[in-house]
Amino acid sequence: MPRTAQQYENIREGKKKLIMRTALELFASKGFHATTISSIAEKAGISKGLLYNYFENKEDLMRSIIYEGLENLDKLMDPDKDGVLTSDEIEYMIDRFFALLQEDISFWRLYFTVFVQEPVVKLVEIRLVNTVKKYIEMFEAYFRSGGCEDPYAEAVLFGAMLDGIAMNYIANPGLFPVDKIKKRIIRKFK
Amino acid sequence: MPRTAQQYENIREGKKKLIMRTALELFASKGFHATTISSIAEKAGISKGLLYNYFENKEDLMRSIIYEGLENLDKLMDPDKDGVLTSDEIEYMIDRFFALLQEDISFWRLYFTVFVQEPVVKLVEIRLVNTVKKYIEMFEAYFRSGGCEDPYAEAVLFGAMLDGIAMNYIANPGLFPVDKIKKRIIRKFK
Amino acid sequence: MPRTAQQYENIREGKKKLIMRTALELFASKGFHATTISSIAEKAGISKGLLYNYFENKEDLMRSIIYEGLENLDKLMDPDKDGVLTSDEIEYMIDRFFALLQEDISFWRLYFTVFVQEPVVKLVEIRLVNTVKKYIEMFEAYFRSGGCEDPYAEAVLFGAMLDGIAMNYIANPGLFPVDKIKKRIIRKFK
Amino acid sequence: MPRTAQQYENIREGKKKLIMRTALELFASKGFHATTISSIAEKAGISKGLLYNYFENKEDLMRSIIYEGLENLDKLMDPDKDGVLTSDEIEYMIDRFFALLQEDISFWRLYFTVFVQEPVVKLVEIRLVNTVKKYIEMFEAYFRSGGCEDPYAEAVLFGAMLDGIAMNYIANPGLFPVDKIKKRIIRKFK
DNA sequence: GATGAATGAGTATTCATTCAT
């Protein structure tokens, strides 16, 4: 008597998450190329072969992780989904941004790995560019409504600053003065 | 025959520069792991074996490139070597920063590769942290002399912003509004 | 309940045939090694596990297919089972040979795969050699009764020719002039 | 002081031949898929890595072997290169055919492996079809000049017979009555 | 009988590095 379809689905879902989480941590700490499939499997407590039951190959695994992360980002960062940020929403967003940064440093490390570095997976790059573009547009609208003279440049600068903060934070989480920086930003840009 | 020795030295120096320049471009465009020694040798027009006459191994080559880049950075960014930035000097520095960014995009790509991502070469990381620290200190002194209430946080924020700008620039050089951003920064921080 | 047992038996028999037929086609088109158990199961619409309820392993499946094919060959090619071919029987046999060739090209492809090439399954080879030997003996007796001076050589040549025809036919079924060849052979050897 | 270009060329040529000869024997006896790169390297007394200095991959190695074999066939089988066979030439050709068969049974085994079986290498197939076509045309011209009523069918039949003979020979070299068969063919077709 | 998740040994291929010339 085989398992029911639902049972199989549950097994698959759990295992997939486990593999993705494990791989995320390793990719983030050692980099994509330096992380071996064997090490992922070992750390996840499964066989190498099983990994290929869930992901076509190493790149597919990487892509899946990034995609899921970007989806989470989308969900959490645009509260009312109207694409327009109020003054309170920008404060909330900055708050969420720092929270996410501290919650899941591994994802952000991977995010920058992809963003800056090697053309690891082209498909991811496209998705990434779109996400970035969407944020810039939201910021631009925000600064325009605030009467800024060059809202596009201000938006790009604001985005770059957030990137820079994230990057410096992940490079040295212990020494980075998160709270002070957060306050300064809110004061400066709200 | 001292001249002959000198000539040899010149040849060596020239070859070394050639290899480093070639490797820098490949590392920056394809990443450290994805760049093979063979491809460097081929692009530089030398044999694989010769490369090992000049560098101990692939990591040593990487490290040499980063070191040289950081030295150039040092030279160009602190004009009078007194570790103190005047208002004019900070404008000059910002100007130089953008100039360097546009002059040598490959180096910056590599810089971020190392900064954000994989612990490619530990020795480089130490050198990098020192450079960053020095800059932050200079910025801090500058903001303190300007009467800023929390000069350290402001310095970190300023540094992060420059990082973020550089990162976004190299991610998409054609679309990044360099000049507008430069103006805004000078106005904001001078 | 003997009927139920019989029904089970029928189900088993049907499934077994289904698997064998499916595997035959895949083995013939892609080769033994390049055909995966997964692909057989998928094409047959069953699970991988079930396949192992019917066959011990991949080789056993291969062997079963070849055995069954050779049995069919035996049945169809020696009408009166007396081991002696009359002139009419040889015409009938040639006719049957071409009919089988056209009916089941997949089996013949597999047959030659085993015959010529890799020692895929040793057990099959023995069975194969016996079948071939039996045919040669029949041919030899036929040519001897016809007064041929070297009936053994003639029989081997005749057998080789049939093999060669089959091989060329399966290599290029569309272009091979089956009917003309058949006529020529009957004229030549009857 | 590096070796001269000629020295390198000699080394490469010798090594390439060694690898091809070794691989031919293994491919022929065990089949393409069942032969591992490791086993080829080991038998040839070289490292696995070196093999990839000479051939792009396993398929490229296979293709190279078949190509070279077909070129040898071309050289040996059409003495005066005019594409026309005289009565003496066909006798010579048959003679050469049997000589080649006995000289290099490994190549023929491989030849049939490719001919009959798995679509190992598509490029080889095209080359093979062309070779076969050329022979058939030569035979057809020969039978036409001899006044045969259906020279094309006769040519195909003749080609098929040679194939069948080769196939039966390699399947069982010790038992196959080579000389008797050769005589019969010459008598029948000259 | 039937399922498909799980295993792990096996394989092709890559590439930094060495070294004889």
Added chain:
DNA sequence: TATGAATGAATACTCATTCAT
């Protein structure tokens, strides 16, 4: 100094087979 043939350890990926359900 310079070359490139040679090595071998490392790695992604495959697939026949098992087994809990």
